[in-house]
Amino acid sequence: MSIPVFILTGFLGSGKTTLLLNLLVETERRGLKPGILMNELGREDVDGAIVQEKISLPVQKLLDGCICCTKRSEVEASLKQLASGEPDLIFMELTGVADPAELVAMFSPSNDELPPGLQLERVLTVVDASRFLEHNSRFSAERQLVRLLRSQVSEADIVLMNKSDLAPAGELDKVQKSLRKLNGKAALLPSVRSSMDVASLLHSVHPRPQAPDRRQPAAGKAMQPAGMLQASRAATLAPFRMASPAGRQGHSEGNPAAAIRSLTLPMPPDTMQLDTEAVEAFLSRHEACLLRAKGHLVSGGRMLLLQFSSGRAEWSPSNYPGKPYLVLIGTDLPEQRLAEEWRSLKRS
Structure with a gap:
């Protein structure tokens, strides 16, 4: 069969x-x-x-x-x-x-x-x-x-x-x-x-x-x-974990999508909660280089799933048990500037 x-x-x-x-x-x-x-x-x-x-x-x-x-x-x-x-x-x-x-x-x-x-x-x-x-x-x-x-x-x-x-x-x-x-x-x-x-x-x-x-x-x-x-x-x-190409996330230079980068931002240090409006403003400021953003963040005393694409953010309650984080996927991501802005983001 x-x-x-x-x-x-x-x-x-x-x-x-x-x-x-x-x-x-x-x-x-x-x-x-x-x-x-x-x-x-x-x-x-x-x-x-x-x-x-x-x-x-x-x-x-x-x-x-x-x-x-x-x-x-x-x-x-x-x-x-x-x-x-x-x-x-x-x-x-x-x-x-x-x-x-x-x-x-x-x-x-x-x-x-x-x-x-x-x-x-x-x-x-x-x-x-x-x-x-x-x-x-x-x-x-x-x-x-x-x-x-x-x-x-x-x-x-x-x-x-x-x-x-x-x-x-x-x-x-x-x-x-x-x-x-x-x-x-x-x-x-x-x-x-x-x-x-x-x-x-x-x-x-x-x-x-x-x-x-x-x-x-x-x-x-x-x-x-x-x-x-x-x-x-x-x-x-399938219990299978993929190995990353040497020295970077994503693709090797010969792949059609070599221009795409993935950047993971953990919850800012000493931050218990983030303001959702501040997060959305952060994403909007960098929309020119962002293709996708997603992750689990704490706001209003609860864990939330964030999905950002097509210039729109969607928040929904989540039971995710791990540490909060945000994944940014895009082209020409200014990683250092993104990380600095993220660390100074407004708390809720």
Whole structure:
């Protein structure tokens, strides 16, 4: 019985993790056992912590680098480990600066290094429709980054035009035309918060027979929103930690996304809480070089998850048990100035 693999890709801040959570809601509803392989650009496990909190499962991922930069044999070994747990399907969420073409090629029938049962089912690309044209214009001088953006679209079977509600009037049509030029066959779906018909996407995936740890949802059980999902069984996870390229986070110079940097800022010394408005002002001042910011910070006496993309900040309560931090991802980050400003940020 084959194991279908779904690759989730898209640029920084497009909404891939939200899509993964939506997909996991459907796997829960259908009583499926998912294998989950996630990739994080920086050293902090932000997206994995989000997924772990939402589905109440320990999630281990590929950290401190990009999955397409690691040795092919390591990725293949990780997939073998996932397959050995006999999941019903596998979700691979790539970092925002990964080129999916390299992973698609890995699933070639001629590659005998992968278990024979693994089958690439769909490549789903999430595009920030409110920023797609801007990113193409912004990176026009960075040929490798433009190539990355185009590859993420051209390799897709389905393209979610996410944040379509935030796109300026008339721009969504331009985005759709641009996407269609890059990919003439993929389904182009306008989306808000990475919503799509996940039931139809997974309709052909069924529980493997004779799985003793699987519990089917009770008849008539209502499907829960992604933010409230509580998994009733263990997912198959890849216990794999990625090694960082020598001397730096992220990519080697030969990679298409070599211009992208990740900077982790811990909570300022002797600071118990931060003012959320001050944090947002800090991010806005550096929006020109920021592509994404995310992390867990303490404000108002509680731990909060911060997600910053498309020039907008979203705060939500979190049960994250670790030390507070903020991850900044962007181009030409003035690291020393950012660190100095961060240390002097207004407390709440």
